[in-house]
Amino acid sequence: MNNQLNKPKGFGEILDQTFRISKYKFKDFFIILLMLVGPIYLLQAIIDLASGKNFLRQEATGENWYETMMSNFEFAEASSTNLAADLGFAFLSLIVLFTYPIAQAAILIGVNHLKENRDFTIGSLIKQAISRFFPMIGSTIIYVLIALGIFIGLLFTGIFSSMIFIVVEFIIGTILSIVIWIGLFLIGAFLLTRWSFYFGSVVLDRNSPGLTRSWRLSKGRSFKLIGLYMIFIFITFSIGIALQLSFQAFLGDSVLLGLIVSFTTLVTTLIMAVGYAVMYLDLKVRHDADDLIDLIDDYHTSRIDDVL
Numbered sequence: 001m002n003n004q005l006n007k008p009k010g011f012g013e014i015l016d017q018t019f020r021i022s023k024y025k026f027k028d029f030f031i032i033l034l035m036l037v038g039p040i041y042l043l044q045a046i047i048d049l050a051s052g053k054n055f056l057r058q059e060a061t062g063e064n065w066y067e068t069m070m071s072n073f074e075f076a077e078a079s080s081t082n083l084a085a086d087l088g089f090a091f092l093s094l095i096v097l098f099t100y101p102i103a104q105a106a107i108l109i110g111v112n113h114l115k116e117n118r119d120f121t122i123g124s125l126i127k128q129a130i131s132r133f134f135p136m137i138g139s140t141i142i143y144v145l146i147a148l149g150i151f152i153g154l155l156f157t158g159i160f161s162s163m164i165f166i167v168v169e170f171i172i173g174t175i176l177s178i179v180i181w182i183g184l185f186l187i188g189a190f191l192l193t194r195w196s197f198y199f200g201s202v203v204l205d206r207n208s209p210g211l212t213r214s215w216r217l218s219k220g221r222s223f224k225l226i227g228l229y230m231i232f233i234f235i236t237f238s239i240g241i242a243l244q245l246s247f248q249a250f251l252g253d254s255v256l257l258g259l260i261v262s263f264t265t266l267v268t269t270l271i272m273a274v275g276y277a278v279m280y281l282d283l284k285v286r287h288d289a290d291d292l293i294d295l296i297d298d299y300h301t302s303r304i305d306d307v308l
Contacts, residue, residue, distance in 0.1 A: 021114065037103055045255050129203070228275070
């Protein structure tokens with residue numbers, strides 16, 4: 001498997017390698033997520049129980065199974081908001097913002113060990129990830145602020161330009177507005193993707209904040225990387241939605257449904273983390289190979305100059 005990670009890969013090969021590694025090291029990586037993120041979901045379930053939500057609820061009624069399932073969906077949407085539960089959820093979400101990067105870094109380090117054909121333990125991966133905690137958090141804050149600035153800037157540009165075009169000519173303006181919004185989306189996706197590999201740089205290369213290195217690594221690969229991101233998001237989102245809708249039809253808005261959704265989230269998070277690691281390592285292999293070629297070319301050029 002390390003041979004595949006040590007050579008440049010195409011679009012399909014990255015997807016294939018991601019699912020191979022996810023299957024091969026599923027137990028180790030899932031335990032990492034379970035240890036670091038799982039307790040947060042468990043606490044959320046306890047808070048839901050304490051706030052009055054039933055563990056297994058099928059309170060909706062209907063004349064047949066179809067009406068019962070539809071009633072469960074409506075009942076879940078109409079559930080009253082509990083202030084204590086919302087505050088608990090906000091607090092736990094804040095904790096996840098600190099534990100999730102450690103879990104992702106541990107998986108990234110684990111995939112890199114596979115690339116280098118090195119053995120590892122779950123404890124060693126977590127320990128190495130924690131050693132990069134503050135650089136990870138600091139770099140992530142910078143990336144989030146940049147992303148927020150890009151979002152606000154593009155949103156303002158899209159709204160302002162759309163209003164002008166629509167006021168001047170409604171039909172043509174509407175068409176132009178759609179084109180502009182698509183273009184702005186691509187610009188935002190391009191910039192965020194080019195900088196998104198800062199995390200791998202911080203964790204593996206110990207380069208903080210890693211934005212410049214991410215920009216260099218992703219040069220010439222931007223739209224392929226955007227495509228990979230979209231596929232991973234589509235796959236994980238589809239799995240999550242399909243399972244949630246399937247169980248919600250019978251369980252309604254219950255604590256058990258929340259646990260099932262949380263378990264599914266851990267699995268999809270694992271796939272995304274492994275996919276990110278494979279993408280980053282592929283960029284490193286390509287970049288290092290290009291650097292080697294440049295060094296060889298420089299060497300040959302200098303030798304020719306010496307001869308002449």
